Amino acid sequence: MILWTMPDAGDQTKETYASFLNLFKKENPHIPVSVRVFTRNVLWRRMFTIKHPTYEEEVPDIIQIPHYWTALLVREGVAENLSQLDPGLSLSTCLAPLKNHCYKPGTKDIYSYPWWFDISALHYRADHLKLVTNTPEKDLATWDGFLKICAALREQFKDVPGYYPVQNGDWRGSLSMRSALPCVWGRGVDLLTEDLKQTSVSSKAFKEGLRDYVNLAIHNFMPILRERGSLGTMVSGKASLMLSRKLGLSTFDARRGMQVHTVPVPSTGEISAAYMSGMNLFINTRSQHKKEALAFIKFCARPEIQVHYAKLLEVFPAFEDALELFMLSSSRRLHIYGGILARARTLPNITIMGTIMEILKRILAVCATQIVEGRFTQASLDRELDLAAKEIEYLLSIYES
Amino acid sequence: MFDKKSYTVYKFHKQLNQAFQNKRELLESALPVLRNLFKLDRIYFFDWQQERAILSLRMMCKKEYCMDKQEDISVIGESNFLRKLLQEGLTETADLSYPAIYVLLKWQRPSMELKGGEVRTYMQDKVGVLRLERFNKKRAFSAQEKELIKALGQEISHNLRNTEIDQAKNQRLNVSTALNDLSTVFASSLRLDDGLELILQGVQKYFRFDRVRLYLTDAYARRIKSVLSVDISGQVTRQTGDEITAPEQGILKEVFDAGVTYRSTRSVIYIPLKVQRSKVGFLAFDNVLSRRQIGYLDFISLQQFASQMALSIDNARLFERVQELSNYDELTHLPVRRYFNEKFAEEMYRAKRFDLTLSLLILDIDFFKQINDNYGHVPVCARRMCLAVLAATKW
Numbered sequence A: 001m002i003l004w005t006m007p008d009a010g011d012q013t014k015e016t017y018a019s020f021l022n023l024f025k026k027e028n029p030h031i032p033v034s035v036r037v038f039t040r041n042v043l044w045r046r047m048f049t050i051k052h053p054t055y056e057e058e059v060p061d062i063i064q065i066p067h068y069w070t071a072l073l074v075r076e077g078v079a080e081n082l083s084q085l086d087p088g089l090s091l092s093t094c095l096a097p098l099k100n101h102c103y104k105p106g107t108k109d110i111y112s113y114p115w116w117f118d119i120s121a122l123h124y125r126a127d128h129l130k131l132v133t134n135t136p137e138k139d140l141a142t143w144d145g146f147l148k149i150c151a152a153l154r155e156q157f158k159d160v161p162g163y164y165p166v167q168n169g170d171w172r173g174s175l176s177m178r179s180a181l182p183c184v185w186g187r188g189v190d191l192l193t194e195d196l197k198q199t200s201v202s203s204k205a206f207k208e209g210l211r212d213y214v215n216l217a218i219h220n221f222m223p224i225l226r227e228r229g230s231l232g233t234m235v236s237g238k239a240s241l242m243l244s245r246k247l248g249l250s251t252f253d254a255r256r257g258m259q260v261h262t263v264p265v266p267s268t269g270e271i272s273a274a275y276m277s278g279m280n281l282f283i284n285t286r287s288q289h290k291k292e293a294l295a296f297i298k299f300c301a302r303p304e305i306q307v308h309y310a311k312l313l314e315v316f317p318a319f320e321d322a323l324e325l326f327m328l329s330s331s332r333r334l335h336i337y338g339g340i341l342a343r344a345r346t347l348p349n350i351t352i353m354g355t356i357m358e359i360l361k362r363i364l365a366v367c368a369t370q371i372v373e374g375r376f377t378q379a380s381l382d383r384e385l386d387l388a389a390k391e392i393e394y395l396l397s398i399y400e401s
Numbered sequence B: 001m002f003d004k005k006s007y008t009v010y011k012f013h014k015q016l017n018q019a020f021q022n023k024r025e026l027l028e029s030a031l032p033v034l035r036n037l038f039k040l041d042r043i044y045f046f047d048w049q050q051e052r053a054i055l056s057l058r059m060m061c062k063k064e065y066c067m068d069k070q071e072d073i074s075v076i077g078e079s080n081f082l083r084k085l086l087q088e089g090l091t092e093t094a095d096l097s098y099p100a101i102y103v104l105l106k107w108q109r110p111s112m113e114l115k116g117g118e119v120r121t122y123m124q125d126k127v128g129v130l131r132l133e134r135f136n137k138k139r140a141f142s143a144q145e146k147e148l149i150k151a152l153g154q155e156i157s158h159n160l161r162n163t164e165i166d167q168a169k170n171q172r173l174n175v176s177t178a179l180n181d182l183s184t185v186f187a188s189s190l191r192l193d194d195g196l197e198l199i200l201q202g203v204q205k206y207f208r209f210d211r212v213r214l215y216l217t218d219a220y221a222r223r224i225k226s227v228l229s230v231d232i233s234g235q236v237t238r239q240t241g242d243e244i245t246a247p248e249q250g251i252l253k254e255v256f257d258a259g260v261t262y263r264s265t266r267s268v269i270y271i272p273l274k275v276q277r278s279k280v281g282f283l284a285f286d287n288v289l290s291r292r293q294i295g296y297l298d299f300i301s302l303q304q305f306a307s308q309m310a311l312s313i314d315n316a317r318l319f320e321r322v323q324e325l326s327n328y329d330e331l332t333h334l335p336v337r338r339y340f341n342e343k344f345a346e347e348m349y350r351a352k353r354f355d356l357t358l359s360l361l362i363l364d365i366d367f368f369k370q371i372n373d374n375y376g377h378v379p380v381c382a383r384r385m386c387l388a389v390l391a392a393t394k395w
Helices: A010-027 A040-046 A067-076 A096-102 A126-130 A143-156 A177-186 A204-218 A249-253 A290-301 A303-313 A320-328 A331-341 A353-373 A378-399 B004-016 B023-038 B079-088 B143-188 B192-207 B246-258 B296-327 B337-354 B368-375 B379-393
Strands: A002-005 A034-037 A062-066 A113-119 A121-125 A241-244 A260-263 A274-283 B042-049 B054-062 B065-074 B090-092 B100-115 B118-133 B211-217 B224-230 B236-240 B262-265 B268-275 B278-286
Touching: A010 A034, A010 A290, A010 A303, A010 B065, A040 A062, A040 B065, A062 A067, A062 A290, A067 A096, A067 A274, A067 A353, A096 A113, A096 A274, A113 A290, A113 A303, A113 A331, A121 A126, A121 A331, A126 A143, A126 A260, A143 A204, A143 A241, A177 A204, A177 A274, A177 A353, A204 A353, A204 A378, A260 A331, A274 A290, A274 A331, A290 A303, A303 A320, A320 A331, A353 A378, A353 B065, B004 B023, B004 B143, B023 B042, B023 B054, B023 B065, B023 B118, B023 B143, B079 B090, B079 B100, B090 B143, B100 B143, B100 B296, B118 B143, B143 B192, B143 B296, B192 B211, B192 B224, B192 B236, B192 B296, B211 B246, B246 B268, B246 B278, B268 B296, B278 B296, B296 B337
Parallel strands: A002 A034, A002 A062
Antiparallel strands: A062 A274, A113 A274, A121 A241, A121 A260, B042 B054, B042 B118, B054 B065, B090 B100, B100 B118, B211 B224, B211 B278, B224 B236, B262 B268, B268 B278
16 A cells, blocks of 8 residues: 655654554554655645556555645545545544545535644744743734844844744745745735635735735844755754744753743734644545555544654644543643644635645745845735736636636 | 776666666665765755756655655855856855765756747756765765765766656657547547547546636637536536636637637647638647646647647538538528438337337428418528428427
């Protein structure tokens, strides 16, 4: 059986999967599993070729996807109807915000199954922040306060070579739309209107929200397009803050004497929101091992396996019983993330959601290059967003009308 | 005297001396060998995006496996680094706290472009970079190692070129096979509707477009009469020309009037279907959902296919016209006696086959000859007469 997945554990992904799959193999020795790791970019392109593979292309059996890709894959006809495969399959204990992303829109047929989720938060080194403020949580509650703290930290550590106030939590080392989403939502706007019929990407509030996030790079508070190995981190003392969707607690706990606190992402306006990103598994309609793939999905959904995997990856289980176990196992985790989970927001499960994110990702990639080259302007960003809005409206008219 | 460097290069050459399906496969084979040879901790492969001055990480090799990775590194402001890498093919980095060297890979791949209406094939220069790392600071790369790494890098470059050439050949073969299969549909059917759906679905399947649309004009090529569309679900939908949405009409008019191939972005193509000087419609292909670019090979192949398609559509239309002329009276536009004979035979067969009751109504209209002699030469009157008779007998 072939599992396609993403590098969720970074450089340790293959090792992480090897240890996880050993557990599965113990219970299912007759089901060999091979893992292929693809970046999100590559996986996105492959979603449009797996329906008609050429003779030399591999046919995967089970694939990990961002949960908002489900509607697209159902429409394409590559996601197996899990409700038909197993009528007893249920989402009754799935976390409410993640349920809709498992169904074919407008039905209760399950086409993908939840695996785990992560949620955005701001981590900071308490010892560093102590040097610039007595009230870090208050100052970090708003985006303006956050930028002021960054400026103060830059001044405080100006003699430390290679220091940046904010460690870049994006694996690509660039600007990330998923990190920008809370800034956009904080301004009271979303990618689409509430009825999902129009886009707000060209609205003033959206542009301001995106600019809030991009300011981190413009003011040189966060490195972009730099060699990761050459950059400092919070652990090494060359950064003080990080916006991340990973728990990170275990990483930070590993260094004794270093206290890392976690707070919600600073709000850019009236609303405080955290981006909840779910990962689901779906079975390829072309798979010759559907029963085995279903067995793997059910294995991953068991509470003790959910908790185990969440700890491995520093993420959260997707089911209520597992999440309860997970949260209660650490009073610190419960205390920190109870409030953050209450602010959770997700992207809607519609056919074109993945495309919208690709469009915005490209815009941010262009922004990042312009910032590094010193030729970024708000006007150019606004222009790109206006064009993006037209493209999105066109897509809505074709695929969502 | 035994030349270790040449021998190592020769061995490496032998290991890579096989057909790889694509660049990924080649790197997955070559990088672990390099890693073992030089006892490296990590090797990374980057693509060089010259227009953005960015090194884009694509793959990492550690232990015995390779995996996809993604990271973008800007080289703006790194002129010394770039100059040394480009001139000498190898440079060390000062940014990392452990020994690491960058090796330049240069190869070419077959490409094509449309210039002045003609297809030009050429070899496009490609550049990649390997970064080799050792975490132990005491194990810096010696001069001999650097020489050997450069030589092995050249070997990889050479194999990348061969792989890209093979891949391009396979791609052309696949495209030719696909178009050949689709062409047989034209040969097997003169009925327009039967063939067009199959062809559109076939094009969507072989080329893996998000959407394929066929716009057909009316007989006078003045307006779009109908639209046939296939999207990622593989379902065919039909629309009349009146149902085209307003936003789409603007660009369609432009394309229609221009009558030339139109490439609005690298994900959308419109190709006119013309026979001699008359337009029968146009084809539109897009990847606006996946945002994948449509390659030049596909673009050029589809242009050639479009000519064939235009001819077939025109032939099918002529056939339909001939059928219409032979089955319908020019004056009254009502079916002729021959059509009646054929249909009657069909209905008789159907009635016998399914044990149905068949009725035949024969009307003998009084003084019809006189009416026909006086008024039958006027087409409208003749037709109205016949329709009135039909209406009167309807139940």
